[in-house]
Amino acid sequence: MTQSPYTPASDASGPTSPAAPVLVVDLDGTLLRSDMLYECLWSAMGRDGWATLKAAARLREGRAAVKRALVDLSEVEVATLPYDADVVARIRTWRAGGGRCILATASDQALADKVAQHLGLFDEVYGSDGSRNLKGADKAAFLRDHLPGGFTYMGDSAADLPVWEQADAAISVGASPKVVAALDASQTPAEHLPKAPPYxxxxxxxxxxxxxxxxxxxxxxxxxxxxxxxxxxxxxxxxxxxxxxxxxxxxxxxxxxxxxxxxxxxxxxxxxxxxxxxxxxxxxxxxxxxxxxxxxxxxxxxxxxxxxxxxxxxxxxxxxxxxxxxxxxxxxxxxxxxxxxxxxxxxxxxxxxxxxxxxxxxxxxxxxxxxxxxxxxxxxxxxxxxxxxxxxxxxxxxxxxxxxxxxxxxxxxxxxxxxxxxxxxxxxxxxxxxxxxxxxxxxxxxxxxxxxxxxxxxxxxxxxxxxxxxxxxxxxxxxxxxxxxxx
Incomplete structure (x- = not known):
């Protein structure tokens, strides 16, 4: 059953039907030319520096707990975030061809839902939930179990390499030369979308x-x-x-x-x-x-x-x-x-x-x-x-x-x-x-x-x-x- 762009991942009803090709998109550094953890951190610092330090102290509970605390303290305007126009265009093309799109990110679920609702491009949305940090091997295991029919994954960093190993095809966005080399050396067919260096x-x-x-x-x-x-x-x-x-x-x-x-x-x-x-x-x-x-x-x-x-x-x-x-x-x-x-x-x-x-x-x-x-x-x-x-x-x-x-x-x-x-x-x-x-x-x-x-x-x-x-x-x-x- 297709989910709304803002439905929390916790409402998912089991594995998704493989009837249509699936494109899974990362948020930070891929769909978004920024990082929501640092966006929330600096927004929270501007609003209440002391409370932000208390939120950082929750690191002992895990990164997902820190992300949830920072989301509660921050005010990030998702409508003005710097989205990557090329990635958005790729998602629209995928959907126009009858494919389905999923947003899967290590950012907190609440933020992922807001982004998806703003863009209106995703059938399902999955993010960190305050206890599970949906990143790296954890994201790879989740997507493997949730999408047994296979998927194409679009990411940007070394943390996405375990996910690409489980994917049928890979698309890297502005990845470093080291990540590109590692992806090319793997068995996963890969396409690379370059970005201008940040210097x-x-x-x-x-x-x-x-x-x-x-x-x-x-x-x-x-x-x-x-x-x-x-x-x-x-x-x-x-x-x-x-x-x-x-x-x-x-x-x-x-x-x-x-x-x-x-x-x-x-x-x-x-x-x-x-x-x-x-x-x-x-x-x-x-x-x-x-x-x-x-x-x-x-x-x-x-x-x-x-x-x-x-x-x-x-x-x-x-x-x-x-x-x-x-x-x-x-x-x-x-x-x-x-x-x-x-x-x-x-x-x-x-x-x-x-x-x-x-x-x-x-x-x-x-x-x-x-x-x-x-x-x-x-x-x-x-x-x-x-x-x-x-x-x-x-x-x-x-x-x-x-x-x-x-x-x-x-x-x-x-x-x-x-x-x-x-x-x-x-x-x-x-x-x-x-x-x-x-x-x-x-x-x-x-x-x-x-x-x-x-x-x-x-x-x-x-x-x-x-x-x-x-x-x-x-x-x-x-x-x-x-x-x-x-x-």
């Missing part, structure tokens, strides 16, 4: 373009040119350490924001949201980046390692909780920018003047407000309501005022700094620095205007280096500072 997607996910922000570590060196070229090496080390820590933070942020990113007009193309990068691989990359960051910063000093650790901790706190609190998220973003400058000062053991810190506080608060203004404008024009942040479109006016006020205060602080006798003594031609002030006034005003029009990239720092007008302002400011130092 480019991983590079996109760690966002190397965002490392430009970490050039702020050089500001203490620029503000005090007396350190000389020997200070470049620790500055470079601080830059790299912060970049790796930042990339780990970006991975965490994107994994936590999967549902929201998939409904975003541009962020839906991010690797995790689009399914070009598995959340499993992203999760494994996080500790690797953190170890590299720690080792590089330790080469400079334990103090720098401490600053990098604070930076990463604040980044994680921001991604998990603080970004959901109105205005506090802007303050945290400004703090993270300022920490980069502090890291540069620690790297060259240079004390930072109160002027530099005050300027940093105001200018970065302004940029963080511009970032939120751009997002609010984008949400309003796109008609989006779902967001993990607590802002509404009506907040645009006050946020734009905050950005302008804070930006202008930063220019005032800079003007006072330029007039300081100590500053005058550090530069060859200090009066040239006054030229930076009007350029910054123009730049800040234009940033707010562009963001309010909805014409800005979500991140104003990226906009600053990609927009031609902003690049000209940056170049002129750099030339003025260089002239003040050396002329």
């Amino acid at each position: 480019r997607a991983l590079v996109r996910a760690i966002r190397p373009q965002q490392w430009l922000k970490n050039l702020l570590v050089a500001i203490p060196l620029i503000a005090d040119p007396g350190h000389g070229f020997e200070a470049l090496l620790p500055i470079i080390a601080a830059f790299v350490a912060l970049s790796f820590a930042a990339s780990a933070g970006y991975l965490i942020n994107d994994l936590l924001d999967l549902n929201d990113d998939r409904s975003h007009p541009r962020k839906c193309t991010r690797p995790f949201a689009a399914g070009t990068l598995s959340p499993q691989l992203g999760t494994l990359a996080i500790p690797v980046l953190l170890v590299l960051s720690a080792l590089i910063s330790l080469l400079v000093s334990p103090a720098l390692t401490g600053v990098v650790a604070v930076y990463f901790g604040a980044t994680v706190a921001y991604s998990v909780k603080l970004k959901q609190h109105t205005l506090l998220d802007i303050c945290v973003l400004a703090f993270l920018f300022t920490l980069r400058i502090i890291a540069g000062g620690v790297a060259i053991t240079s004390g930072l003047s109160v002027w530099i810190l005050a300027f940093s506080m105001f200018i970065f608060f302004a940029l963080a407000a511009v970032k939120r203004l751009a997002e609010l404008t984008d949400r309003e024009t796109a008609g989006r309501q779902a967001s993990r942040r607590g802002y509404v479109a009506e907040d645009r006016r006050i946020i734009s005022q905050m950005a302008i006020t804070s930006g202008y205060l930063a220019v005032l602080v800079l003007a006072l700094y330029v007039d300081e006798p100590m500053t005058q003594s550090k530069f060859a031609t200090p009066w040239l620095l006054w030229g930076v002030c009007p350029l910054l006034l123009f730049w800040i005003s234009r940033m707010v205007l562009v963001a309010d029009r909805g014409e800005m990239h979500d991140d104003p720092m990226i906009f600053a280096v990609t927009n031609s007008t902003s690049r000209l302002v940056i170049v002129f400011c750099g030339l003025i500072v260089a002239a003040a130092m050396f002329l």
Whole structure:
């Protein structure tokens, strides 16, 4: 008897009739360009981190118990999951030819039912039930007993090799060369559907373009040119350490924001949201980046390692909780920018003047407000309501005022700094620095205007280096500072 797409496997009434050819499809990495275990894990982490740790503690009861606990804690939108279009097309063709299709997955039964109900392509659905983990040898034994008439199995990983041994034919989807070789060496006729390697997607996910922000570590060196070229090496080390820590933070942020990113007009193309990068691989990359960051910063000093650790901790706190609190998220973003400058000062053991810190506080608060203004404008024009942040479109006016006020205060602080006798003594031609002030006034005003029009990239720092007008302002400011130092 044919089952509905959302009927639990426990309702099955014994072995299935072999009257029609059967295609059995795996979910994670096959039908879905993602992994539901990690989807649920990061969704649960975003909702309740402590409860997620308690769920992980159930590992002693088996992986199936952990999966069931994570499903109960998470909210995964199956309608926006990254399904593999080629696999879906293959299933439709199979059904059009009179065949029957079964979804058999190690993911929890509740999730498998939701996916099947959404797609409407499967006659039967089987998943893990909280005690039995339907994977590998267990899945192979179940399918052998349930489908005595034989079946074709579509999977993706080494865990599917025992299932392919029981199948009449095999279809691999994006399998590794090792799995493909093992499958070809078996007695099962096999077809292989390749996928693009994940390396480019991983590079996109760690966002190397965002490392430009970490050039702020050089500001203490620029503000005090007396350190000389020997200070470049620790500055470079601080830059790299912060970049790796930042990339780990970006991975965490994107994994936590999967549902929201998939409904975003541009962020839906991010690797995790689009399914070009598995959340499993992203999760494994996080500790690797953190170890590299720690080792590089330790080469400079334990103090720098401490600053990098604070930076990463604040980044994680921001991604998990603080970004959901109105205005506090802007303050945290400004703090993270300022920490980069502090890291540069620690790297060259240079004390930072109160002027530099005050300027940093105001200018970065302004940029963080511009970032939120751009997002609010984008949400309003796109008609989006779902967001993990607590802002509404009506907040645009006050946020734009905050950005302008804070930006202008930063220019005032800079003007006072330029007039300081100590500053005058550090530069060859200090009066040239006054030229930076009007350029910054123009730049800040234009940033707010562009963001309010909805014409800005979500991140104003990226906009600053990609927009031609902003690049000209940056170049002129750099030339003025260089002239003040050396002329």
